[in-house]
Amino acid sequence: MESHIHTWLELLVRWAHFITGIAWIGASFYFNWLENHLDRAAQRNRDNIAGHLWAVHGGGFYYLEKFKVAPDKLPETLHWFKWEAYMTWVSGFVLLVLVYYMGAESYLIDSRVADLSVPVAIGIGIATLVLSWVVYDQLCKSPLGDRPALLAGVIAVLLVLLSFAMTQIYGGRGAFIHVGAAIGTIMVANVFFVIIPNQRDLVDAMKEGRAPDGAKGKAGLTRSRHNNYLTLPVLFIMISNHYPGTYAHEWNWVVLALIMAGGVAIRHYFNVRHLPEKKVWILPVGFVLLLGAFFLTMPEQRTAPDTDDSVEVDGPVETDVVWEIAENHCLACHAVDASSGGIAFEDEEDLERQARSIARAVGNHSMPPGNPTDMSEEERAKVERWYRDLQEQ
Ligand code: HEC
Structure with missing residues (x-):
């Protein structure tokens, strides 16, 4: 019952995280798109209008204008976009707790990497989120803040x-x-601590009839640019848990760096596509980076990256041997009545049918998660050998 409640909590929070994330990123993509598609030429005779745009959607026509700075008089209702961002962070943090902190032994701690206790692992995690924001924020406020390209380079290096x-x-x-x-926290903190307060200052300035603080507007713009570029990397990471080939790879941090850089390059292409000095080569650069990750994670090198080569197994290995291994290390979660991730092993034929994914999951150490049953290198090598024998048949 307890685990059923946990599963449902996780389901609901993940769903909410997904929905609020779509609302946030969707709105942010939409405004970015607006900015890039404004018709600026037609507005030359109206001095406070920067551009306009016509659109048709859902059977209705929409007309929209952007002001160069602000309207002379504030409208009664002014829509803000912030709750999507805040709720994405809140639901994301709850999900982090439900999956990775409550399941720290399976999904967070890996004794082959570092033998941490649960409280230490969680402490490091939370400290990482806070510190990432503090370091990033201080960098933006430092003199580097006046040199956007250099600042972006420093942030990229720090992320790697x-x-x-x-x-x-x-x-x-x-x-x-x-x-x-950490990236998500930086993005939401940008909204909470910089973008929204600075926007509020702009609105207050108008109400009080004083000139808005230009530096604040500029800071808001920088942060929102950063958020724009960080979107694709963070979205990949949200789905990365489906791809053990990336996170369980021997060079997983390089794989992640390549994919993040690829995402940033692709985002950059879409940001500058409309400018007269557009740089078409940026898109291929993005794909080359992704191709790098593709080749780095090629199965030949990946099947058993960490399996100790010195472990020799005399073959052939029969399926009943592997069934015994599965009984000891897998069936607790992958029996017919406990099919984690929709994977169940009912009998030896089941094992043979799923031999490829079993060999991969065992070889790259993603299974069993956290290795609570101390599955040995020899047992992993036996599964490897069994899989190869099967292929040769
Ligand atoms: C503690 C529970 C647990 C144990 C033990 C376990 N698994 Fe899993 N396994 C999962 C869960 C949960 C998933 C769903 C994917 C995810 O969330 O990581 C999964 C997914 C998988 C997948 C599909 C995803 C992939 O990585 O290709 C395979 C294959 C798999 N397990 C094989 C095994 C094998 C083989 C063993 C034994 C050596 C094993 N598992 C032991 C919980 C477990």
Whole structure:
């Protein structure tokens, strides 16, 4: 019953996280798109209008104008976009607790990486989120803030360092999610601590009839640019737990760095696509980076990256031997009445049918999660050998 409640809590929170995330990123993509598609030429005779746009959607026509700075008089209702961002963070943090902190032994701690206790692992996780924001925020406020390109470069290097550090502390899956959670925290804190307060200052300035603080507007813009570029990396990390080939790879932090960089490059292409000095080569650069991750995670190198080569197994290995291994290490979660992730092993034929994914999951150490039953390298090598024997038949 308790585990059923946990599953449902997780289901509801994950669903909410997904919905609020779509609402937030969707609105942010939409405004970005607006900015890039405004018809600016037609507005030359109206001095406070920067551009306008016509759109048709859901059977209705929409007309929209952007002001150069602000309207002379504030409208009665002014819509803000902030709750989507806050709720995405709140639901994401609850999900982090439900999955990775309550299941720390399976999904966070990997004794082959570092033999942490549960409280220490969780403490490091939360400290990482807070510190990432503090360091990032201070960098933006430092003199580097006036040199956007250099600032972006420093942030990129720090993100790669964070990926490396996390993979030296946690198992791959927990490491990836913490990089994502750190990025997500930075993005939402940008909204909460900078973008919204600065926007509020602009509105207050208008009400009080004083000139708005230009520096604040500029800071808001920088942060929102950063958020824009961080979107694709963080979205990949949200789905990365479905791909053990990435997070359980020997060079998982390099794989993550390549995919994040690829995402940033692709985002950049879409940001500058409309500018006269557009740079078409950026898109191929993004794909080359992703291709790098593709080749790095090629199965030949990946099937058993960590299996100790010195472990020799005399073959052939029969399926009944593997069934015994599965009984000891897998069936607790993958029996017919406990099919974790929709995977169940009912009998030996079942094992043979799923031999490929079993060999992969065992070889890259993603299964059993956290290795609570101390599955040995020899047992992993036997599964490997069994899979190869099967293929040769
Ligand atoms: C503590 C529970 C647990 C144990 C023990 C366990 N698994 Fe899993 N397994 C899961 C869960 C949960 C999933 C669903 C995917 C996820 O959330 O990571 C999964 C997914 C899988 C998948 C599909 C995803 C993939 O990585 O390809 C395979 C294959 C798999 N397990 C094989 C095994 C094998 C083989 C063993 C034994 C050596 C094993 N598992 C032991 C919980 C477990």
